[in-house]
Structure formats: structure tokens, C-alpha cells
Amino acid sequence: MKRILLVVAYDGTNYCGWQVQKNGETIEGVLNRELSALFGEEIQVIGASRTDSGVHALGNVAVFDTKSRMPGEKISYALNSRIPEDIRIQRSVEVDADFHPRKCACTKHYEYRILNREFELPCERLNTYFYRRPLDVERMRAACPYFLGEHDFKSFCSIHTQAETTVRTIYGLEVRQEGDLIRIQVSGNGFLYNMVRIIAGTLIQIGSGIREPEVVPDIIKSRDRQAAGPTAPAKGLTLLGMDFGK
């Protein structure tokens, strides 16, 4: 028996998120089914991030155990030849048998993409949030430092959470502009349910002039979901990757 780690990229458009659902196809569901068929044994992956319906990934992580003798680094090729083209394994490697991607320290990196222009661009529609009203990126940047460090982010968590604690640490939060594309890049030791999308929704309010950058500390202090901005749409969000062992 050995434990294999997969780095998984996907276009989340046509999936009901990562986690297996009764109704609808999921990334986890596809991986369980195709790995089981590939190795002829029942395989269940453990995912690092249970991304929501419509959210994309460049580098989500999953592990599974197998009796197969296939070398770890060959599994990516064998699996990619079986799964749909909107999921692609980027790497496969054998890891320690006790490695658990949700039970070890890790840094997660997310990006939220906003297309800020007069008219939508069809080729960008599936992985950006189209926002017509002009956004002032300097205002959004002025709000970023308030998020950094360890805080109770209860205001930035959907009420459906099962998390034991709502304290998280954000290591970095940057707003980059490339023409009419605005990228919000954030990294932290973990994120609450919808947290990145609520941060994005709040930064969009600030960038559009509805609220001031200086309001962020009060939003955090309130520990009240109603104090923060709306949850920005799933399709703008991509899980870029994660580093373990930090």
C-alpha cells in the first residue's frame, strides 16, 4: 500500500464543486471513479480544498492509497488519458503514508479575476467576473493591508460554515491590474467558506466608491457577515496552488 499525491487542475464550470454530491458530477467523484477503474480497487481521494461549484483550480491537491505498483509519477499520464479534458492532473508523486492534506500546515494561494470594462469578452466569460462600473484599483489596494495577519474573519464567512474556529492568517493580499483585467491574489493558512469571494465582493464595493478602504477594520471587528460585502460569483475564483510544510 502506498499513498499518492495528485496536483489537480480543473475548469469548474461544468462541475458541482469538488466534494461528492448526490446530484451532479464533482471533481472528487470523477477522480474516485476513474482511479478505481484504473487500478481495479476501490479508491477514495482526500482533497485539500473542497472548492465550490463553478470555482476553478490550477493546483488543488488530493491524496489516495493504492496497492498498485505503478510508479507514482506515471499515474498522472494514466489518469489523464481517462478523465474529461476539463480536469488535468499536473503531477503525481508518492508521499509518506501519514500525509493528510487537510491535517498539516499549509499555505493556500487563490486568485479572483474581475473583467472591468464596458462590454463582456466572450472568451473570458467562464473564468472572470464581469463588472461594468469602473473600479479604482488604488482604493482597492489601500484596503489590502487591513486584512493581513491573524484575525477572526467571521464577517467574511458564509453562515453555513462548519469550521470550529473562524480565526485565520492572511500572509499576502495584492490587487494587480493588466489592462481591463483585475487580479486579486491572496494567500493564507486557510480560508473559511466563501471567504475569498466575500473579500473580493468587499474590495469591489471599495473600488467602486460605495465604501471607504478604512472601513475594513470595523468590518473585521464586527464579526458579522452582514457588515462585509456580497459574495462575488464563483466563476471569478481560481485556487492557484498550495505549499505544504510551512
Add this chain to the structure above:
Amino acid sequence: MKRILLVVAYDGTNYCGWQVQKNGETIEGVLNRELSALFGEEIQVIGASRTDSGVHALGNVAVFDTKSRMPGEKISYALNSRIPEDIRIQRSVEVDADFHPRKCACTKHYEYRILNREFELPCERLNTYFYRRPLDVERMRAACPYFLGEHDFKSFCSIHTQAETTVRTIYGLEVRQEGDLIRIQVSGNGFLYNMVRIIAGTLIQIGSGIREPEVVPDIIKSRDRQAAGPTAPAKGLTLLGMDFGK
């Protein structure tokens, strides 16, 4: 009666190209149908570039005549509210009644996108050509100057062409690299059937070491489609835009 110019962006993935076909939806077909319904008169657009099935556009151009009194610049909004989200009008403006987008001098700008890495990226799969074997961008760049200027590009034209002459002028051809994305950007006074895709296919052969950059003048001289490289897949190609009145 007035003539309206539209700048049209589309994701070509789900269309049988620009030009109306008996079987299958086309960009032109959607525009004719929805403009006719919008204005209550039969409307037929004239497109500047009849892009192939699967080819994308940021700025294709079409004109049509209408009796409507709707101001030209409002038509983009009215039409966008009717058409599918994979087509978006970027601009609408009244032009001279004798302006014909295929009968006046113009410069067209195309981009061919290659994703050159070990594994495919799902979110890029619809508008890049995935090519695993490493490409040497410096070799591709070395081939570019041979294409510049006025030449008979018969070797870079699919045999199905209806063009009267195969002489065209290329004003610019550049290969840009951004990480594992390679962008071939070309502008000219017109392009033969599949010409950009055959140039891309030839540059890919050169970049992968199969052929030398210095072979390009001989390919051009031969006036033989067999001498050039393969036609690269449609999904990597985007019509960026065009300038009239040059």
C-alpha cells in the same frame, strides 16, 4: 436607411464559423436572426472576416443597413441583451452608406496562442493549442523576418481557396512568450484561407527543431502547399481586430 458598423467579439467554440451554413449555428446567422427580430425588418450583415469553425474574435467587423431610428451607439446594448453570451458586440456606430468591410483597404491583426508545457491546463483548453514538445522561441523568431512584406503566399493557403490572387502583404509577425504561453501575432492587408494557421504550423515545426528558420524563403518560392507546415488547430486562433482606411 442607414448603415451600421458592429465590432463583434465571440468565443468560436460552439459555432460553425462566421458564415451562414445549412447545418449548424454561425455567428452571422445569429446576428441576422436577432437584428431582424430587434428591428422588425429583414437584416443581413456583411462580415469583414469569415472566420472558420472554432476560431475566436475580439474584433471582427460587420455592417448592415436598417430603417430603424435607434441611435447607432445604442444598438450594441440592445443586441447584446438578445444574443447568447458567447457573442458580444463591442461597439456599434453609423458609417457611410457605401462602406463595405471587404472592399476597402484594411489591416487585420491575428493572434495564434500555443500552450507549451508538460500537461494541459483545463481553463486554457478552448483558446490555446496545447503542444507538449518544447518549442524554442528564438528559432521561431528567427523565421519571422522572412514572412514580412509582399509575397505570393500560395504555399500558405489551403487548396480550397476562392481567392483571385494569392499575393498578400504581411506588416508584422512577432512571437511573444509569457511563461508557457506562446503568442504568435501577425498583421497584414489580408490573409488567405487558413494562412495564419499554416504560418503557425510552420513556426511550430521550426520551434520544435524539425525544420530550420532559413527554410521559409524556399517554402514561399515553391508556391506549393505541401512545402509548408501543417494547419494548426482552429481553437488557438483569435482575430484581434482590424483597422480600416489604411
